[in-house]
Amino acid sequence: MPELRKDPVLGRWIIISRERRKRPTDFLIDEPKVIGGFCPLCPGNESSTPPEIIALRNGTPSTSNTSDWQVRVVPNKYPALIIEGALDKQGIGLYDRMNGIGAHEVIIETPGHNGLFSEIPLPHMSLVFKAFRDRLNDLQRDERFRYVMIFKNHGKAAGASLEHSHSQLIALPVLPRMIVSELSGAQSYYHYKDRCIFCDIIRQEIEQEVRVVCQNDSFICIAPFAPRTPFEMWILPKVHSSGYCNLNDSSLFDLSQVFSECLRRLNCCIPGVPYNFVLHTQPLRSGELKHYHYHFEIVPKLTSIAGFEWGTGFYINPLPPEEAAQFLRECLDN
Amino acid sequence: MPELRKDPVLGRWIIISRERRKRPTDFLIDEPKVIGGFCPLCPGNESSTPPEIIALRNGTPSTSNTSDWQVRVVPNKYPALIIEGALDKQGIGLYDRMNGIGAHEVIIETPGHNGLFSEIPLPHMSLVFKAFRDRLNDLQRDERFRYVMIFKNHGKAAGASLEHSHSQLIALPVLPRMIVSELSGAQSYYHYKDRCIFCDIIRQEIEQEVRVVCQNDSFICIAPFAPRTPFEMWILPKVHSSGYCNLNDSSLFDLSQVFSECLRRLNCCIPGVPYNFVLHTQPLRSGELKHYHYHFEIVPKLTSIAGFEWGTGFYINPLPPEEAAQFLRECLDN
Numbered sequence: 001m002p003e004l005r006k007d008p009v010l011g012r013w014i015i016i017s018r019e020r021r022k023r024p025t026d027f028l029i030d031e032p033k034v035i036g037g038f039c040p041l042c043p044g045n046e047s048s049t050p051p052e053i054i055a056l057r058n059g060t061p062s063t064s065n066t067s068d069w070q071v072r073v074v075p076n077k078y079p080a081l082i083i084e085g086a087l088d089k090q091g092i093g094l095y096d097r098m099n100g101i102g103a104h105e106v107i108i109e110t111p112g113h114n115g116l117f118s119e120i121p122l123p124h125m126s127l128v129f130k131a132f133r134d135r136l137n138d139l140q141r142d143e144r145f146r147y148v149m150i151f152k153n154h155g156k157a158a159g160a161s162l163e164h165s166h167s168q169l170i171a172l173p174v175l176p177r178m179i180v181s182e183l184s185g186a187q188s189y190y191h192y193k194d195r196c197i198f199c200d201i202i203r204q205e206i207e208q209e210v211r212v213v214c215q216n217d218s219f220i221c222i223a224p225f226a227p228r229t230p231f232e233m234w235i236l237p238k239v240h241s242s243g244y245c246n247l248n249d250s251s252l253f254d255l256s257q258v259f260s261e262c263l264r265r266l267n268c269c270i271p272g273v274p275y276n277f278v279l280h281t282q283p284l285r286s287g288e289l290k291h292y293h294y295h296f297e298i299v300p301k302l303t304s305i306a307g308f309e310w311g312t313g314f315y316i317n318p319l320p321p322e323e324a325a326q327f328l329r330e331c332l333d334n
Numbered sequence: 335m336p337e338l339r340k341d342p343v344l345g346r347w348i349i350i351s352r353e354r355r356k357r358p359t360d361f362l363i364d365e366p367k368v369i370g371g372f373c374p375l376c377p378g379n380e381s382s383t384p385p386e387i388i389a390l391r392n393g394t395p396s397t398s399n400t401s402d403w404q405v406r407v408v409p410n411k412y413p414a415l416i417i418e419g420a421l422d423k424q425g426i427g428l429y430d431r432m433n434g435i436g437a438h439e440v441i442i443e444t445p446g447h448n449g450l451f452s453e454i455p456l457p458h459m460s461l462v463f464k465a466f467r468d469r470l471n472d473l474q475r476d477e478r479f480r481y482v483m484i485f486k487n488h489g490k491a492a493g494a495s496l497e498h499s500h501s502q503l504i505a506l507p508v509l510p511r512m513i514v515s516e517l518s519g520a521q522s523y524y525h526y527k528d529r530c531i532f533c534d535i536i537r538q539e540i541e542q543e544v545r546v547v548c549q550n551d552s553f554i555c556i557a558p559f560a561p562r563t564p565f566e567m568w569i570l571p572k573v574h575s576s577g578y579c580n581l582n583d584s585s586l587f588d589l590s591q592v593f594s595e596c597l598r599r600l601n602c603c604i605p606g607v608p609y610n611f612v613l614h615t616q617p618l619r620s621g622e623l624k625h626y627h628y629h630f631e632i633v634p635k636l637t638s639i640a641g642f643e644w645g646t647g648f649y650i651n652p653l654p655p656e657e658a659a660q661f662l663r664e665c666l667d668n
Contacts, residue, residue: 003654005560009519009531010512012648014560019652024603024661027564027636027653080650093538094531095559149648176648178344181515185343197343197428204427225429226339226348230361269358302361314346314483314510316414318353319361320337327358 002081002100004174012177015100017080040077041164043067043111049074053105054134056127061134071127072108073135073169079104080170087144087173101144103171107131110165117154117165118263125256128167129247132279135169136245140284145171147179147283150244155274158301175283182280183292190291198293199240201225210322213329214261218254221262223321223328228299230319231269231328233262235296242289244281259296261332266300268331274301336415336434338508346511349434351414374411375498377401377445383408387439388468390461395468405461406442407469407503413438414504421478421507435478437505441465444499451488451499452597459590462501463581466613469503470579474618479505481513481617484578489608492635509617516614517626524625532627533574535559544656547663548595552588555596557655557662562633564653565603565662567596569630576623578615593630595666600634602665608635 003016021027040048046065054061055069075083081102089098109128110120120128132150139148152167153159189197205211205222213221213233221235235258237251247255266273281294337350355361374382380399388395389403409417415436423432443462444454454462466484473482486501487493523531539545539556547555547567555569569592571585581589600607615628 007558007560008523008535010515011519012560014562014649014651016654017650017652018654021652024565024665025605028604028607092559093542094534095538172648178648181344185345189342200428201342204429208427224341225426226341226346228348231358270362271359273362314506314512315348316351317348318351318355320350320352331358 001085004081004098004100006096006174008094008096010177011180013172013174015080017100039113039162039164041072041106041108041162041166042113043069046072049106050077054131054138056131059127069108069111070124071110071131073131074106074108076104076106076168081172098173101173103139103142103145103148103169105135105169107135107150107167107169108164109167113164115165116267117152118260118267120165120260122253122256122260125260126252129252129255129259130249132167132169133245133247136281136284139169139171140245142171144173145284147172147175148281149176150279152277154276155272155301158274158276160274179280179283183283183289186291186293196240196291196293198236198295202236202238211325213265213325214258216254216257218251219258221258223325225321227317227321227324228315229317230302231266231273231300231324232321233266233298233328235259235262235298236293237295240290240293242282242292242294243286244279244294246288262298262328265328265332266298269327270300270302275299276301335419338415338432338434340430340508342428342430344511345514347506347508349414351434373447373496373498375406375440375442375496375500376447377403380406383440384411388465388472390465393461401445403442403445404458405444405465407465408440408442410438410440410502415506432507435507437473437476437479437482437503439469439503441469441484441501441503442498443501447498449499450601451486452594452601454499454594456587456590456594459594460586463586463589463593464583466501466503467579467581470615470618473503473505474579476505478507479618481506481509482615483510484613486611488610489606489635492608492610494608513614513617517617517623520625520627530574530625530627532570532629536570536572545659547599547659548592550588550591552585553592555592557659559655561651561655561658562649563651564636565600565607565634565658566655567600567632567662569593569596569632570627571629574624574627576616576626576628577620578613578628580622596632596662599662599666600632603661604634604636609633610635 004013006013044067052063052065053073055072057069081100081104083103085099085101087098087101109117136148139145149170186197211223219235219237221233224234277296277298279296282289282292338347340347378401386397386399387407389406391403415434415438417437419433419435421432421435443451470482473479483504520531545557553569553571555567558568611630611632613630616623616626
């Protein structure tokens with residue numbers, strides 16, 4: 001049984017997902033094992049994954065486990081958290097722990113083994129974003145969970161262990177510290193100004209233009225003012241909304257268009273660059289929040305993280321976002 | 335001029351340390367360049383570094399730049415922040431920035447080019463810890479600075495760019511977010527319990543024994559309850575103290591003894607393992623704080639950081655600290 005433990009000073013939760021390795025040296029860096037040859041995520045190999053939770057066939061949800069899917073969601077075969085059981089929250093002296101209950105799912109974004117996420121046609125990419133939303137809304141009904149993390153590791157250096165394009169979802173019985181901090185920062189601003197800080201950021205970015213990468217009627221992609229790495233990008237809905245779970249079907253295409261464009265621009269600047277993206281959204285069942293604004297953060301894996309960053313949460317970035325946005329805007333002139 | 339920028343939501347500061355690279359691909363991961371052959375940190379090559387800030391010769395401070403030093407502190411030749419100038423704090427709409435004013439120094443720990451920090455004899459290692467303290471106390475007089483980060487990157491994977499054993503120091507005009515969070519967590523606990531949380535942790539760890547790696551009269555090394563990585567270790571003074579700047583000369587040897595022992599145990603478990611350590615101490619000129627407790631955090635570079643950790647500050651660790659501590663205690667039986 002995996003375990004959730006809380007750092008008593010910082011309130012940071014970590015997962016102890018015990019792997020029985022015999023010697024200490026077995027814990028040396030795991031290079032992600034990109035399995036060549038047989039791919040468990042390819043059509044025809046549906047029996048190599050646990051049975052599907054949901055799949056889209058001709059745009060319609062089903063769970064037939066047949067090979068005619070467009071987007072397929074399956075439980076992770078090696079989950080960090082497990083779905084069955086009670087939380088069993090306990091104190092151990094001044095420490096807090098609970099059972100590692102949660103969901104860990106894989107969203108297979110395309111049947112094509114070599115398909116790049118950024119190159120998926122927009123109507124198909126819309127189905128991926130629809131699957132994200134529908135899984136969020138389904139997991140929201142499980143009262144044990146407080147948050148759902150949706151993220152993607154693209155490329156070996158960014159942690160991808162399978163070549164076939166996929167994202168992941170982890171449902172957590174606790175709020176991640178990063179989200180707690182974001183909510184609290186945004187709440188303070190709202191308290192002071194009576195406005196959503198992200199709405200203000202969008203307004204200022206559209207006015208100043210220098211950090212805008214691309215946009216359409218519904219979404220905008222910016223290089224954030226204080227980026228952790230070169231070419232960090234955020235995608236936000238232009239109209240205030242705190243929960244990705246409430247995204248309308250009619251906005252899926254617009255989101256896909258901005259997402260696809262900024263990833264293609266990134267890939268044009270730095271071909272094959274590894275990256276992670278993470279959806280930041282409201283806690284489950286929080287209802288619409290006036291002070292929070294869902295968004296995606298896309299972080300290219302370019303610089304290595306050393307002692308300074310570990311200890312401080314303080315990053316050194318050699319590229320101002322204004323120049324990154326210019327590089328990104330000027331690429332892909334085709 | 336480097337620049338400090340603050341994320342308006344999280345309050346996270348980042349350094350934009352502009353490097354003029356011409357193409358986007360120039361920002362691809364910098365493998366640390368371990369320079370072979372000529373070493374600018376070796377005795378005899380003193381003119382290859384900026385003139386020394388302080389050095390210890392026969393245990394006594396001097397600045398002669400001669401080659402008979404034991405420990406030598408020099409300005410970083412490629413500093414992330416620069417020492418000369420005014421902060422010039424500015425708002426840009428809702429954003430905050432200031433000039434990248436600070437100090438960035440290198441502490442050369444031993445004249446021996448191949449000397450491992452963990453193998454430095456204890457009387458010599460005491461001089462390194464003395465140098466840390468004396469630099470802290472000197473920089474404390476500069477009213478522009480609010481915090482001094484002292485850290486070490488050991489091994490290429492942990493970010494070391496020179497083979498010759500050294501640590502680094504960065505003086506900052508702002509408080510790093512990690513320290514703000516630690517202070518605030520420790521403050522809440524103190525408010526509730528009227529006791530220092532770190533003192534309580536030490537008491538519980540000594541009682542439970544399972545996470546203790548090693549200790550002497552003055553210091554203890556533990557595997558923390560909620561470690562981010564396998565073999566993470568913390569070293570804390572047993573008697574309450576919030577500021578490393580107040581460390582007595584008589585405690586330098588005890589600190590060196592615990593530090594050296596736990597690093598040698600780590601290295602015995604996983605030979606040649608890269609690691610970072612970071613000193614967490616009180617803000618400059620804060621005076622002694624009842625709720626805070628200085629300590630070193632040693633984080634081996636074993637697992638790669640992927641999307642999930644980036645987005646959440648949530649870590650997955652395959653090794654419970656109780657088992658890590660046992661591995662560490664049982665190693666080095668010689």
